[in-house]
Amino acid sequence: MNSQITTLGAHQLPQAIELFSSVFGHPVTESQWLWKYQLGPRLGSLNLVAHNSQGELVGHFGAMAFPGVVDGRSHVMVQTCDMMVHPHARGGLETEGLYARLMEGLRTTLRSAYPHAYVFGFAGPRPAKLAQRMGFYRALYNVHEGHFSGSAHPQSPWGLKVGCDADWDPERIGRLWNRVGKYSLAPRVARSAAYMHWRYRDKPQFQYRLWI
Numbered sequence: 001m002n003s004q005i006t007t008l009g010a011h012q013l014p015q016a017i018e019l020f021s022s023v024f025g026h027p028v029t030e031s032q033w034l035w036k037y038q039l040g041p042r043l044g045s046l047n048l049v050a051h052n053s054q055g056e057l058v059g060h061f062g063a064m065a066f067p068g069v070v071d072g073r074s075h076v077m078v079q080t081c082d083m084m085v086h087p088h089a090r091g092g093l094e095t096e097g098l099y100a101r102l103m104e105g106l107r108t109t110l111r112s113a114y115p116h117a118y119v120f121g122f123a124g125p126r127p128a129k130l131a132q133r134m135g136f137y138r139a140l141y142n143v144h145e146g147h148f149s150g151s152a153h154p155q156s157p158w159g160l161k162v163g164c165d166a167d168w169d170p171e172r173i174g175r176l177w178n179r180v181g182k183y184s185l186a187p188r189v190a191r192s193a194a195y196m197h198w199r200y201r202d203k204p205q206f207q208y209r210l211w212i
Helices: 010-024 028-036 097-114 124-134 171-177 194-202
Strands: 005-006 044-051 055-068 073-085 117-120
Touching: 010 044, 010 055, 010 073, 028 044, 028 124, 044 097, 055 097, 055 117, 073 097, 097 124, 097 194, 117 171, 171 194
Parallel strands: 073 117
Antiparallel strands: 005 044, 044 055, 055 073
């Protein structure tokens, strides 16, 4: 029997948090979840979930839409995230499997809500390969973790001096985005002050410093 796919209700948030811990092996707090899907300068968010015949939440796929630019023109950017299926509900690559149904459900919904959006995500190697085999993803590049340690005022290999903006000055961030970022030829989420504050300065349980 196929699982029922609906949108996540507020009363189901504890189940989604429990599913996250089961699938990814580390917890997420309610404040982190709400920060990710409800706060910030977003255009909208979507959370599709799947339930088994007992009404238990066994799958989830999320997406967040933000203002952005492509080739210097305003464009909707949608980031997909938190694709998770309970181990007991996983299947293969068949179209009636839960992975495929969640992906197709999200794709159909996004096409209706944001028909010309640029959709992207940062899937791990294993889920990315699965999604590529199913025809849902196309790999653009690999992301590798990097580390930096240095003085309070490091200098880049290109001779650029870097300084820390401890106040996350919104006017300074806005000037930088208007001068450089909004003319980007590559697809890019708008790095406005509101976005930078939400995404980094105000992220729960994490601390970032802004280097310019």
